[in-house]
Amino acid sequence: MCDNENFARKLRQILTLSIGNVVKPLQDNLEDIMTIRNLKLCPVRPDKSNRALRIEEINNGFKESGSEEENSGEQPRASVEAGPSQIRETPAQSTDNDDMIPIGKGHAKVLSKVLTSIKWMSYTKATRTLLEAIFPRRVLATHSLSGKQSPAFMDRPAKKILNPKLVDDIVNTVSTKCVVSKNLVRKCITVKCADEAKTCRQQKRALNDKIPL
Amino acid sequence: MCDNENFARKLRQILTLSIGNVVKPLQDNLEDIMTIRNLKLCPVRPDKSNRALRIEEINNGFKESGSEEENSGEQPRASVEAGPSQIRETPAQSTDNDDMIPIGKGHAKVLSKVLTSIKWMSYTKATRTLLEAIFPRRVLATHSLSGKQSPAFMDRPAKKILNPKLVDDIVNTVSTKCVVSKNLVRKCITVKCADEAKTCRQQKRALNDKIPL
DNA sequence: GTTCCAATTGGAA
DNA sequence: GTTCCAATTGGAA
Numbered sequence: 001m002c003d004n005e006n007f008a009r010k011l012r013q014i015l016t017l018s019i020g021n022v023v024k025p026l027q028d029n030l031e032d033i034m035t036i037r038n039l040k041l042c043p044v045r046p047d048k049s050n051r052a053l054r055i056e057e058i059n060n061g062f063k064e065s066g067s068e069e070e071n072s073g074e075q076p077r078a079s080v081e082a083g084p085s086q087i088r089e090t091p092a093q094s095t096d097n098d099d100m101i102p103i104g105k106g107h108a109k110v111l112s113k114v115l116t117s118i119k120w121m122s123y124t125k126a127t128r129t130l131l132e133a134i135f136p137r138r139v140l141a142t143h144s145l146s147g148k149q150s151p152a153f154m155d156r157p158a159k160k161i162l163n164p165k166l167v168d169d170i171v172n173t174v175s176t177k178c179v180v181s182k183n184l185v186r187k188c189i190t191v192k193c194a195d196e197a198k199t200c201r202q203q204k205r206a207l208n209d210k211i212p213l
Numbered sequence: 214m215c216d217n218e219n220f221a222r223k224l225r226q227i228l229t230l231s232i233g234n235v236v237k238p239l240q241d242n243l244e245d246i247m248t249i250r251n252l253k254l255c256p257v258r259p260d261k262s263n264r265a266l267r268i269e270e271i272n273n274g275f276k277e278s279g280s281e282e283e284n285s286g287e288q289p290r291a292s293v294e295a296g297p298s299q300i301r302e303t304p305a306q307s308t309d310n311d312d313m314i315p316i317g318k319g320h321a322k323v324l325s326k327v328l329t330s331i332k333w334m335s336y337t338k339a340t341r342t343l344l345e346a347i348f349p350r351r352v353l354a355t356h357s358l359s360g361k362q363s364p365a366f367m368d369r370p371a372k373k374i375l376n377p378k379l380v381d382d383i384v385n386t387v388s389t390k391c392v393v394s395k396n397l398v399r400k401c402i403t404v405k406c407a408d409e410a411k412t413c414r415q416q417k418r419a420l421n422d423k424i425p426l
Numbered sequence: 427g428t429t430c431c432a433a434t435t436g437g438a439a
Numbered sequence: 440g441t442t443c444c445a446a447t448t449g450g451a452a
């Protein structure tokens with residue numbers, strides 16, 4: 001993971017220092033490579049026999065779900081809302097429950113058609129799409145990344161913390177797929193929660209304006 | 214500029230999708246390439262005859278200073294503290310005034326030894342170093358990127374705006390050299406100003422504790 | 427309707 | 440002593 005980041009960082013520097021000569025030849029092949037890779041990632045049919053392979057490819061070297069760290073004793077500092085209450089229920093129209101693909105360590109599962117629709121060019125879009133796929137809007141609006149108070153608003157109550165295992169699955173996936181630092185992905189999550197909270201607030205306000213108490 | 218960003222973004226995706234096979238061979242040559250490039254960037258002596266070449270290389274294709282856009286009519290929305298008052302004075306111990314190297318469009322100038330000391334691996338460090346090299350601490354503490362009020366603290370007065378031309382020179386330089394989006398660089402500037410303001414505040418507080426009025 | 431911008435904060439790293 | 444973390448906000452894009 002860390003090696004990936006260092007490698008990407010070095011490559012970025014090389015790119016800048018040697019635009020036009022060293023890496024130019026690679027550019028010509030980019031489109032072909034991407035096309036091929038995308039084809040491989042395209043879902044075919046919900047066929048269990050090659051499901052494992054597809055997951056392997058999508059998660060790109062992640063451990064499979066149910067690893068020994070499932071029950072590791074690590075406790076998050078803030079109180080965690082345990083259990084599945086934070087997890088988005090499978091949509092009613094989906095009859096095939098197996099169509100959920102685990103990401104990261106496998107705590108989080110995402111509908112395969114959502115996962116394959118994600119364009120990994122934008123780590124912000126990818127993060128927000130995964131968040132919406134994994135958490136109900138209500139949870140996003142009422143929880144935050146750390147579960148801590150805003151240092152700038154010490155009088156306000158803190159929101160609850162987003163399930164850290166699910167968050168980690170998202171962070172690791174986006175960070176790896178988009179080769180950006182985990183911090184940037186975490187910032188996206190903070191912003192997304194703030195945006196959902198604002199939307200929620202605005203809807204309540206609009207409702208109050210319509211039907212004033 | 215935009216092409217660079219798109220290219221880097223594509224490369225990042227390729228990296229993720231094809232770790233270990235497509236780009237692996239390139240990795241072996243990274244160290245050599247970087248060494249060679251670093252050697253080229255190393256300052257030799259303040260010798261005017263090859264100064265231009267070094268600047269050309271460092272700025273990587275930027276226009277030279279004194280371009281026709283020097284007097285373009287673009288006016289920033291917030292009030293700008295015009296003139297050199299925002300610009301860091303050349304340190305007293307420097308006898309060679311020519312040792313200032315322009316970056317970006319050339320509004321901002323940086324001591325050559327500072328410029329060559331910057332490690333472009335970290336865009337945050339690079340941005341902060343350039344800020345300290347170009348603006349006095351006092352300006353960083355009392356100005357902000359936009360010159361606008363905080364939306365979260367509408368009662369507080371807005372700080373003044375950092376000279377946008379100097380900011381642009383920094384943003385363009387770091388964005389290009391580190392192949393990160395301009396927005397990320399701008400975020401760094403916001404944070405740096407906030408940090409300087411905090412330091413300033415703390416120093417005043419410490420002084421008041423010592424010599425209470 | 428969503429996403430991004432950027433100013434502010436106290437404490438942690 | 441400096442840099443980073445992340446929560447909050449209203450408006451702009």
